[in-house]
Amino acid sequence: MLNLPVEFKEKYQRLLGDSQAKAFFDALNKENKKAFRINTLKPNQVSYDLSKKVPEISNAYYGEVNGQDPEWVSGTVYSQDPSAMFPAFIANVKEGDHVLDLCAAPGGKSTALAEKLNGSGVLVANEISSGRAKALRENIERWGVKNAVITNESPANLSPHFTQYFDEILVDAPCSGEGMFRKNPEAIKYWSQDYVLTCQERQKEILTEAVKMLKPNGQLIYSTCTFSPEEDEEIVSWLVETYNMKIVPIELASDKISHGKNEWGSVSGLDHTLRFWPQDGLGEGQFAAILQMPDGKIAKVKKQKIKKGDRSTRRLTKNDQKLVEKVLDKFNLNFDWTAAVVRNDHVFLPAIDKDLKGLKIVNNGLELGIMKKNRFEPSHQLVEVLGELPQEDVIDLENQDNYLSYLHGETVRVDSKKLKGFVLVSFKGLIFSFGKAANGTLKNFYPKGLRILKK
Structure with missing residues (x-):
């Protein structure tokens, strides 16, 4: 039984009425629901039960x-x-768009946005926390995304570089976390009405920078994982009143999805926003809205002097190209690597060629690998991209013991003696790593930071 704050219970009894509030509180004491998405960028080969669909x-x-x-x-x-x-599902993202996920970690929404882009356009996934930005990179990399720029910046530092650049911006704003109470009861300890209002001010600060980066007629997807009207309907009202934005209706048929309440804000059309209540039985608490910028230049941006481009980035030399080709020519590719550049020995295909000097860039596009002395070593990100297409130079680990040994970082013995050099490693037909094959031995190239303890 969750120990909900008295102030919290009184607030929602007042907002919902006794009957609906009781259903709400009862639902918070039920087990949370778990779910997963299948990656449409890769072959949909899973062993899970697919009988219970998310609406x-x-x-x-x-x-x-x-x-x-x-x-x-x-x-x-x-x-x-x-x-x-x-x-991310309701975002009207089209192939070729410029998309920003402003508060992106751990990456669930970014991976879904990347699927909609389908390798075209560009996704900028930003996270202000350096620790969470690392997890964001791992998840985007694992998903096989090759057209993403991952940044570790505050919105205020990001906006001068991307003034009116994006077609869609998703802001899953930091919030009071009421929707996570049953999933993470620890969040209850931090709740207070003062904290709700603090979050509201922080959301306005973030959104003030976000609108500077949105194109005229561009769309902002605003979401939180809280039930608080102060952070939901009131924020949407503030966006409409401050920036003359328009609330875009969202057409969904499921009876497990509720709508925002006009009486909880100060503008009309709030019933076109979405609310997810635990008593509806779909999942945890969530709020989502789509707002469209008006045509014409709206945001006033203080111009900042941006430094010149990074001279440490260079094109591949002929010798570099030979070393890269020697590794890549055996694989089925869905990109042209010849336009790659080198920076600090890292070979990559940039997702954005505009000047990013002055920003903390965690990753820009597809990292192909690292140039070492007279050789090229392919990256783990490349593996996850190659897994999107059928490949021939693959060694399947065949049994659970070999698979867990490989995840642990061990060299394993394999039956295949025909394949040599860098090969792709799979288990149950799913490609997940590079290895180096020689005489029945598979040298391990699974990244140290991803390795797990063997049971």
């Missing part, structure tokens, strides 16, 4: 994913709360 989302199912499963390690599935899938 509306074709590639989402209820069920639990283990972090050691080959489906997870290969980036074939992403474990995500079902309600949290909807902000």
Whole structure:
């Protein structure tokens, strides 16, 4: 039984009435629902039960994913709360768009946005926390995304570089976390009405920078994982009143999805926003809205002097190209690597060629690998991209013991003696790593930071 604050219970009894409030509080004391999405960028080869679908989302199912499963390690599935899938799902992203996920970690929404882009356009995934930005990179990399720029910045530092640049911006704003109470009871300890109002001010600060980066007629997807009207309907009202934005209706048919309340804000059209209540039975608490910028230049941006481009980045030399080709020519590719550049020996295909000097860039596009003395060593990100297409130079580990040994970082013995050099490593047909084969031995190239303890 959750120990809900008295002030919290009184607030929602006042907002919902005694009957609805009781259903709400009762639902908070029930078990939370787990779900996963299947990666549409990769072959949909999973061993999970797919009989219980998440409403509306074709590639989402209820069920639990283990972090050691080959489906997870290969980036074939992403474990995500079902309600949290909807902000990216409702985004009107088209192939070729410029998209920003401003508060992106751990990456569930970014991976879904990347699927909609389908390798075209660009996704900027930003996270202000350096620790969480690392997890964001791992998840985007695992998903096989090659057109993302991952930044570790405050919105205020990001906006001068991307003034009116994006077609869609998703802001899953930091909030009071009421929607996570049953999933993470520790969040209850931090709750107070003062904290709700503090979060509201922080959300306004973030959104003030976000609108500077949105194109005229561009769309802002705003979401939170809280029930608080101060952070939901009131924020949407503030966006409409401050920036003359328009609330875009969202057409979803499921009876497990509720709508925002006009009486909880100060503008009309709030009933076109979405609310996810635990008593509706879909997932955890969530709020989502789409707002459209008016035509014409709206945001006033203080111009900042941006430094010149980074001279440490260079094109591949002829010798570099030979070394890269020697490794890559055996694989089936869905990109042209010849336009790659080198920076600090890292070979990559940039997702953005505009000047990013002055920003903390965690990753820009597809890292192909590292140039070492007279050789080229391919990257783990490249593996996850190659897993999107059928490949021939693959060694399957065949049994659970070999698979867990490989995840642990061990060299394993394999039957194949025909393949030599860098090969792709799979388990149950799902590609997840590079290895180096020689005389029946498979040298381990699974990244040290991803390795797990062998049971």
